Amino acid sequence: MSKEAKEIAEKLKNSHKIAITSHIRPDGDSIGSGLALYLMLKKMGKEVRYINKDIPQPPLTLFPHFEVIEYGDIYPQEFDVVVLIECSTEERSGQKNLNKYFRILIDHHLSNEEQVELNWVNPKESAVAIMIYELSKYLNVEIDKEIATLLYSGIVSDTGGFRFTNVNAKAFRVSSELIEKGANPIEVNRLLFENYTPQKVKLISKVLSTLETFFDDKAAFITMYKSFLDDLKLTDVETEDIVTIVRSIRKVKIVAFLKENDDGTFRVSLRSRDNVDSSKIAEKFGGGGHMHASGFYSQKKASEIKEILLKEFKEINL
Ligand SMILES: [Mn+2]
Structure with a gap:
């Protein structure tokens, strides 16, 4: 259990207007995790927006609730907090002037050196989706089928279908819980890997x-x-x-x-x-x-x- 996840959950609970952003040239883990966090915060009654710089490529465009993602600048809009997902630095998000906000950074990449208000980095995790899943427990949000699907998709994306060297027992454990909560591994595999034109x-x-x-x-x-x-x-x-x-x-x-x-x-x-x-x-x-x-x-x-x-x-x- 993580001290940082607990602190982040407290901050999010006490915030109302929340922006989420993830990195440029988006991948399945960052988009799956961003959308999952978006849905969790919505369930908590927060005013939340997911704002990115780059439009993802198919098949990520077929993720549930993909259409809620906006494209543009967070600054100078008003937010209580900005959550950066998988951005080892602010620059990686493509956004500017985020230092004007209370920043929460959640990442599983080693090169994280950013000085932000709340920083949670765990390079041992196979996917940032695993960290968002952990966060959901502190937020006391029920994981529904769509959130489970998005988080499971993030894990499958980043591990190349459980084949890359970053895969570990926890990735399987969390995946198993997400499947119990409604993620369908056949459908996700099909969406991610059998979707060619x-x-x-x-x-x-x-x-x-x-x-x-x-x-x-x-x-x-x-x-x-x-x-x-x-x-x-x-x-x-x-x-x-x-x-x-x-x-x-x-x-x-x-x-x-x-x-x-x-x-x-x-x-x-x-x-x-x-x-x-x-x-x-x-x-x-x-x-x-x-x-x-x-x-x-x-x-x-x-x-x-x-x-x-x-x-x-x-x-x-x-
Ligand atoms: Mn990732």
Whole structure:
């Protein structure tokens, strides 16, 4: 049981106008958790709004009550408290001037250094959804089928369906309780993982066709050129599933996924396994992230980026 959760619950109980926000380029855990907290606070009779900067990609748009999310700036509107979900820093929310408010920060990422009024960070948790579930007990809110579904979706998203290295016994324990409270694992799996359009499957095929492997298949590159999206009339799409396929190559230790932006620059995502720390490489190029998931931006051409990365991979002796 957590002292911070108790303090946060007390503060929320004593507040009336509450804003929730979560990070830019939203994922299933942040949106599921944000919506779940929104519904909990509504049940408590609070005046609550969930305000983000970025619109999520499908299938997150199919989450229950997705339509309540607003897009824009929290400041200078009036709130008693602002809850930041999964934002290791205020900047991660894309919002400005949040220091004008009483801030509550709830996160499960290590890099949390923000000085806020109430800070609750637990990097041991598989998903921030698990923390929101814990918070619900201190808020004395009954978890209904929709809240259970949203929180369970957050856990399933962040653990890649209980497959990633962040999964632990507590994730299963909380999931089991959420299923008892009405979350349907078949429906959630279907929503999150079996919701492709034919265009998306074609995109996966195009991107995978760029696969190159080096160092006895321990390093892999894939590239998504802007033309792939244009040809299929797709705009920005979720691509984590594509890189997960490549990371599942038997011997692979590190994958670099080069995504071309509209202006011809690249966003490079690095995904690694085992003892390979991808964030150290990303940091060398002005980026950052976690050990197994990091990234950076580059103005260079794809071929040049690959060349530079190959040198880095060679140095770490995969
Ligand atoms: Mn998360």
